[in-house]
Amino acid sequence: MAATLQIHEMSALTTGTDKTSGTVRFKDADNATVDTNNPLSVPAAGSIYSYTKQLRVKMTDPPDTSVSNLRWYTDGGNTFGTGIGVVVFNRGTDWIANYKTQMATSADLFGYVSAATAFDGDVTDTGPFLPADDDSYIGDLIQLQMSVASTAPHRTLTAETLTLAYDEI
Numbered sequence: 539m540a541a542t543l544q545i546h547e548m549s550a551l552t553t554g555t556d557k558t559s560g561t562v563r564f565k566d567a568d569n570a571t572v573d574t575n576n577p578l579s580v581p582a583a584g585s586i587y588s589y590t591k592q593l594r595v596k597m598t599d600p601p602d603t604s605v606s607n608l609r610w611y612t613d614g615g616n617t618f619g620t621g622i623g624v625v626v627f628n629r630g631t632d633w634i635a636n637y638k639t640q641m642a643t644s645a646d647l648f649g650y651v652s653a654a655t656a657f658d659g660d661v662t663d664t665g666p667f668l669p670a671d672d673d674s675y676i677g678d679l680i681q682l683q684m685s686v687a688s689t690a691p692h693r694t695l696t697a698e699t700l701t702l703a704y705d706e707i
Contacts, residue, residue: 542599564588564684600669609656621690629679630662
């Protein structure tokens, strides 16, 4: 039987909210709620940053043999527009509280454009992930953050898609 993997937005190391077919909203609040409260506003000068978001994969049904090679990617097109970016960092399994200051180490999320050039999601917790790992978190925490510069237009943004790919035997 094929494995079932979920994407969880982590609010603590051991608890997460299933966002597999849902939305992760970048905002000026530290929660996983998708609503219109606490929006990021275009600053008069410089840049502002959302609270960080941390995603992790949860295995909810085991594979026949194993799952490995977790990787994340986008379509490469940042439709958010001028002055708005999203960065990504692999935290390993070292969860830290979300914060809204600029991430010190990161890469442009939209630079990862296919499964072949994807962001590595299992650098620290490498797998392979086996049937014994059922109902547990696997792979690494992927930390994301949105920045909004004073050059960004004032508007509501449309959604972007982040894809999780993996190998299964």
